[in-house]
Amino acid sequence: MNRRLLFAWPLFLIVPVFFLSSRIHAALIHDQPSLGLEDPWDRMLGSAKEAIGDTLFLKADSYFHGGVNLDFHEEDPHPGPAAPPEETPAPGEILERPGDWIARVNSRVQSHEHRHLSRNQFKEMLPFLAMAVNLDPHNVEAVLTTAYWIGTQFDNTEEALKVLVKGREDNPANWEISRALGEIYLRKKEDPASAERFYTEALGKAGSGEVKKYQLIDLYYRLGESLRRQNKKDEALEAYGRALAVFGPEGNEPLKREILQEIRLLKGDADR
């Protein structure tokens, strides 16, 4: 009997060690700052989450082009409005690199035509955009693209707002999301006061980063518009004036003329 107890003594330690370890564990968890691992995706994927999110965003782009991966092409097939017509591929044109017979068979089996989804097919990108935004909340381009498609193509302003509000929380220094929020409040929600707040916020954030001239002009112009709609004429004139001040000698003439027209109208109203 004593021999059995002699060999069994470690068993008596198991229970107190178990309770002690759970107390130590609870104390450690309480003292540690939150690591943000409440999200199941974080627990499953860790830091790979963002890489997968970015990949899914590229997948959404591929879906927009009918499943064709644009990295097949060395040059962007959308060279922009300034490109000469012969550089822009025609719809349905096969963009195929010359190669051996294996590459030619591949180009026949896997389609490499240049096309975009039709209007009733835009929804097919949504799962990948949703996952991209969820997995990598710091991918601002994914946030803006998702909000654009939901708000514009599906006319679902509330969902677009949710995406942008979440994006704003996750990327507090980003001005583009604030601008997009201002755009929704101005155009869709008809709430120029909120739009003014977001455009002002965007201008404050844009001042600390690299912003192109035309983007700055656009921000001042839209701020001016939201102020005008609230009948804040003096502030609107100031915003329009700042937009004009940013214009260089080679400015966007139609927009310049529009701003000047707005200024004239406001001054005309003020004189009455």
Add this chain to the structure above:
Amino acid sequence: MSPIFALSKLLIKEIFRKKDFYVALILIGVSLFYASKLQFYNVNRIVRYLMEIGLALIYLFSMILTVTLAARQYPSEVQNGTYHVLFAKPLRRIEFVIGKFFGSFIAGAACFAVFFGLFLAAVFLKSGLVPLVLAGQCFYLFLLNLMVAAAMASAFSYYFTVSAGVTLSIIIYLLISIYGSGLRDVGGKLFWLSRALADTFYYLLPHFEFFDLRQRFIHAWNPLPASLLVFLTLYAIFYTTLFLWIGWLKLRREYL
């Protein structure tokens, strides 16, 4: 021909007797069910993501089932000692090679057919329509894919152990399927030895990506022309024959 069919029948019974097929079927069914229930921004009838998930799963499981079945036929006969009993019958070695391959292929094809039927049902319930011509071509080309993969795994089974044969077959399949089309371009940027190896793999190994019609099926492109289907069929038959010949070369030198 009857010895070949007799061997094949045993393999078809084997795959449905074991639990692997049922585990794969349940996994695919559950995955498709949950994937079909997902909602994105209150927009209805989104189906392509479901097709993407479904096809990836059924391709992967069908390939794994077929390759593992083909790769363990010869080694298990040797291990169980039934190899000598089998060849005591009037069974030629070429009939053994073809019979084992054929049975593996038909068993894998049967599994794939069941999975594909389940997938089409899920897509039809979600979207209300299925492009039948593209579905048929997708199904047919993946059968050719399975045929080449089964022949490859079968050939490796005469040279390697089961684990090595399965691993090698799956690595080659994944390598060529994912990177096959760009292998030569990538190899061009490497050291000359790596470039030579990449070129060798590129030209010698079968290009499994030829049989992958998922992009066309999911995104509703035009079906393939009949001439291309004929070419791909002949291509698959060529590689199947080549692999079976390689396997037979090893087996014919084996002493009983």
